[in-house]
Amino acid sequence: RGGLCGPGGAGDAGRGVGFWLLILGVLLAVMPLVPTDRSGSQTTLRGRVHLLFAIAWFTLAYATIGPLGRLLSTSSHQLMGVMDTVAAIALAALVISLVIRPLRRRTFGIVERAFILVVTVAPLVASIDLAVR
Numbered sequence: 210r211g212g213l214c215g216p217g218g219a220g221d222a223g224r225g226v227g228f229w230l231l232i233l234g235v236l237l238a239v240m241p242l243v244p245t246d247r248s249g250s251q252t253t254l255r256g257r258v259h260l261l262f263a264i265a266w267f268t269l270a271y272a273t274i275g276p277l278g279r280l281l282s283t284s285s286h287q288l289m290g291v292m293d294t295v296a297a298i299a300l301a302a303l304v305i306s307l308v309i310r311p312l313r314r315r316t317f318g319i320v321e322r323a324f325i326l327v328v329t330v331a332p333l334v335a336s337i338d339l340a341v342r
Contacts, residue, residue: 226276230332233269236262270328271296277335285338292331299324 239262246256274296278289299320306317 226273226280229269229273229276233266233273236266236269240266267300267324267328270331271300271324274328274331277331281335281338282342285334288334289331292327292334296324296327296331299327 240259243255243259243262245259245263246253271293274289274293278286278293281289302316302320303324306312306320
């Protein structure tokens with residue numbers, strides 16, 4: 210085991226992913242205090258900080274899906290594997306939408322929402338599985 214779970218067994222894995230989920234929760238709590246810039250307006254420091262927080266949120270939210278899945282029952286682990294793949298595809302599409310300007314207007318919003326949906330549902334699935342067991 211490596212990555213966000215750390216090198217040890219399941220207990221270490223739970224503590225490792227728990228730490229990153231705590232950081233993720235703090236990020237989500239702080240983000241509303243640093244709103245994004247309005248479309249078409251000048252970029253501000255506040256907007257850049259929001260973007261950095263959003264990147265950190267997307268990174269941690271995606272990176273915790275796999276480690277969470279390893280802590281769950283077989284059926285939930287398999288579901289988390291599917292969500293991990295969907296999140297990876299949505300994240301790749303999101304980055305492509307940002308890089309290729311003609312796609313941005315047509316695809317960015319939908320792929321961003323798909324990604325956010327998956328990374329929001331994944332910890333909920335994990336919470337339900339862990340609560341039931």
